[in-house]
Amino acid sequence: MVYKNLRIAGRNQMSITTYELNHLDQLESEAIHIFREVASEFERPCLMFSGGKDSIVMLHLATKAFWPARLPFPVLHVDTGHNFPEVLVFRDRRVKELEARLVVASVQKSIDEGRVTEEKGPRASRNRLQTTTLLDSIEENNFDALFGGARRDEEKARAKERFYSFRDEFGQWDPKNQRPELWNLYNGKIGQGEHIRVFPISNWTELDVWQYIEREEIEIPSVYFAHERDVFLRDGMLLADSEFVKRSEDEELVRRKIRYRTVGDMSCTGAVESEAENLKQIIEEISATRITERGATRADDRVSEAAMEDRKKEGYF
Amino acid sequence: MEFLRFATAGSVDDGKSTLIGRLLYDTKSIFQDQLESVEATSQQMGNEYTNLALLTDGLRAEREQGITIDVAYRYFATPKRKFIIADTPGHIQYTRNMVTGASTADLVLVLVDARHGVVEQSRRHAFIASLLRIPHLVVCVNKMDLIDYDEKAFNEVKEEFRNFAMKLDIPDLSFIPISALHGDNVVERSEKMAWYKGSSLLHHLEEVHIASDRNHIDARFPVQYVIRPQNEEHHDYRGYAGTIAGGVFKPGDEVAVLPSGFTSTVASIDSYEGPISEAFGPMSVTIRLTSDIDISRGDMICRPNNQPxxxxxxxxxxxxxxxxxxxxxxxxxxxxxxxxxxxxxxxxxxxxxxxxxxxxxxxxxxxxxxxxxxxxxxxxxxxxxxxxxxxxxxxxxxxxxxxxxxxxxxxxxxxxx
CATH class of the missing domain: 2.40.30.10 (Translation factors)
Incomplete structure (x- = not known):
């Protein structure tokens, strides 16, 4: 036996005598395997990027998978027009650094072209409209595989999701008729007009994502760290004051120290009160929390018990 | 921290959902909003108690029909290990789901109802675990509370299961008497079964030795993807990317490439962070060789004197x-x-x-x-x-x-x- 330290695919040091990988290294290896598998077997993959922490981790993993070559696929952003400005700045800088190709699919354009109609009322959101924009973009660009950063621990419909999730020519997910997935052998065979949604970080938990961001020193948008912001209370969630949300008279603005646990549209992503100003504090906060991230922050999941399943069947992320 | 992936097999009647619910609950892996939503749905469905199966049965059809259709993946952690549960339905019409869930498992957990002993379903689960060469099988003899925590009855189940398992190939077989409902021997050792000297289920899951289960002897590297940057900085770079499928690879190793049979030497094992001194399964790496030979996806890199x-x-x-x-x-x-x-x-x-x-x-x-x-x-x-x-x-x-x-x-x- 040789006793020496080995530098493995992360920043951790370990003894080689055991041949064990820690959980982050295992998760990373699994994700990289899937990125490479898709790049080998599909003609026109793309990586869906929202600017949220999960898709930032995905971009990092993809970069590692093909280094020293550039990403062999473009980055797709479905832009609702209701983004946090910090997130858009971040997106553009990251894409430039990686010399990646960015494809933007605009929900505003879908509205202007009459493909979808804007929801009305104070709770109007563009969340559901994104599905049409996304499916149109898939068709326009002939994408046959789309990487997404969904995780099985996020939501109960996602707990049943495969790494390779088959979508028919309407982009629909059929949860009762999923392909069995065995070992690390993925079936990427599809017909004309069909595609696969690929979820390389399926097995990651929210805590894994944060620990990985810390270990890899991955940069994330500032909205994830505690900061002062004008917010108001709606349905038990703190929403940011923005031009995209109409407040009713009794929804009073207050200044609070908050951060975001998830980053989606400004109109439906709630903030949590927090003092966590750095990654170490965020990890402590996540370790101690008793509420799931979507439960705490996503109005879009509150519609019904099966809100996510229903949207996924239609072709949502 | 290290991972343990385990598959559970059984049906609602065996108390499988209760057991998983208890593991998640006692390790604080169920969140308040999840529990509240399960409680609300249970009430709405007219259940007398909070139906923890609703935590895992996420699809609309499953909730409506009260059945598990598919493999559900659950996650929890203790300070010692992280766990991935592949929760599979137990009935014979779901054999394929159990095969799927077990294919990536280090350990299979089979539930046996202490009152009924080893039944057809238990035998089937043990067979599938042995067919898929899952190194560790844990038999939880559940509902011990209903037979007064009787040692003799537990030993009878154990004996019966052992007799059947002898026909199979199961390297590591353990038995734990539990009551999932009351939490006996699930997380903590139960005072009601002082005669049982083994560890609680959770302790067993934390301690079972899995590091030597992987093959670290026969070096196998199926080439997955060829990395050729074709940019100025890495003009002549040609790396073979893939996941180590067996054995250990080091720079300087003499290797053979199949199907051509050509031999070469590992020049370096690359990663984004820099060169790696040694690579083993299941690491995803990029291997460069000293000589220029034609290698593509589907080829296999191995050792000249140890070939598949x-x-x-x-x-x-x-x-x-x-x-x-x-x-x-x-x-x-x-x-x-x-x-x-x-x-x-x-x-x-x-x-x-x-x-x-x-x-x-x-x-x-x-x-x-x-x-x-x-x-x-x-x-x-x-x-x-x-x-x-x-x-x-x-x-x-x-x-x-x-x-x-x-x-x-x-x-x-x-x-x-």
Whole structure:
């Protein structure tokens, strides 16, 4: 036996005598395997990027998978027009650094072209409209595989999701008729007009994502760290004051120290009160929390018990 | 921290959902909003108690019908380990789901109702675990509270299970008397069963030794993707990317490449952070060789004096997974094995195994949904394989229907010819 330290695919040091990988290294290896598998077997993959922490981790993993070559696929952003400005700045800088190709699919354009109609009322959101924009973009660009950063621990419909999730020519997910997935052998065979949604970080938990961001020193948008912001209370969630949300008279603005646990549209992503100003504090906060991230922050999941399943069947992320 | 992936097999009647609910609850892995939503749904459905099965049964159809349709993945952690549970339904019509859940597991947990002892279902679960070479099998004898925590009854179940398991190949078999409902021996050792000297279930899961389960002897590297940056800085770079499927690779190792048989030397093992001094499974790495030889996806890098079998004729155990078709002799299918895809012809079905009795039905006409049997296959291209018992990565494959593109079978290589 040789006793020496080995530098493995992360920043951790370990003894080689055991041949064990820690959980982050295992998760990373699994994700990289899937990125490479898709790049080998599909003609026109793309990586869906929202600017949220999960898709930032995905971009990092993809970069590692093909280094020293550039990403062999473009980055797709479905832009609702209701983004946090910090997130858009971040997106553009990251894409430039990686010399990646960015494809933007605009929900505003879908509205202007009459493909979808804007929801009305104070709770109007563009969340559901994104599905049409996304499916149109898939068709326009002939994408046959789309990487997404969904995780099985996020939501109960996602707990049943495969790494390779088959979508028919309407982009629909059929949860009762999923392909069995065995070992690390993925079936990427599809017909004309069909595609696969690929979820390389399926097995990651929210805590894994944060620990990985810390270990890899991955940069994330500032909205994830505690900061002062004008917010108001709606349905038990703190929403940011923005031009995209109409407040009713009794929804009073207050200044609070908050951060975001998830980053989606400004109109439906709630903030949590927090003092966590750095990654170490965020990890402590996540370790101690008793509420799931979507439960705490996503109005879009509150519609019904099966809100996510229903949207996924239609072709949502 | 290290991972343990385990599959649970059983049905609602065995208390499987209660057990998983308890593991999640006692390790603080259920969140308040999840619990509240489960409580609300239970009440709405008129259940007397909070139905923890609703935590795992996430699909609308499952909630409506009160059944588990699919494999659900659950996550929890203790300060010692992180766990992934593949929660699979137990009935015979879900054999394929258990095979799926067990394919990536280090350990299988089988539940037995202490009042009923070893039943057909327990035998089937043990058989599937042994077929898939899961190194560790834990039998939880549940509902001990209903038989007054009786040691004798526990020992009888244990004896009965052992007698059956002797016919199988299970390297590590343990028995734990529990009451999932009351939490006895689940997280903490139970005071009600002082006669039991072993560890609680959670303690067992935290401590079971899995590091030596992987094959670190036979070096196997199926080439997955060739990295050629074609930019100025890395003009001549040519790296072979993939996941180590067995053994250990180091710079300076002499290697052979299949199918060409050419030999070369590992120049370096690369990663985004820099060179790696040693790579082993399941690391995803990029290997560069000292000589320029033509290598592409589907090729296999190994050691010159330790090579996998190479051939077009396979003997395999397969589990058929399609509802709409059956395997019949002379059928042609697509095969995916490591990073290689080709076509195969089923030349013969030698026998079908009754998963409840282990009885062999010789020369059946077909293999239908959830049936397991031994088949002979001939592939259009040579495959580089090991017996599954030697290496799960190079000994497993899937079969795909070329018309519907559905995954129709899981295969385990038992030999060549």
């Amino acid at each position: 079998s190479v051939g077009q004729d396979l003997q395999a155990m397969i589990c058929w997974m399609s509802e709409s078709s059956a395997l019949v002799p002379r059928m042609k299918l697509a095969l995916k094995h490591t990073t290689k895809s080709c076509r195969v012809l089923a030349t013969d079905i030698q026998y079908r195994i009754d998963v409840n009795t282990l009885h062999r039905d010789e020369k059946p006409d077909s293999l239908k949904l959830n049936e397991i049997g031994r088949v002979s296959l001939r592939s259009t291209q040579p495959l580089f394989f090991d017996e599954y018992r030697r290496n799960r990565n190079t000994g497993s494959f899937i079969l795909i229907d070329e018309v519907t593109n559905a995954t129709v079978a899981a295969g385990i290589i038992v030999g060549s010819g």
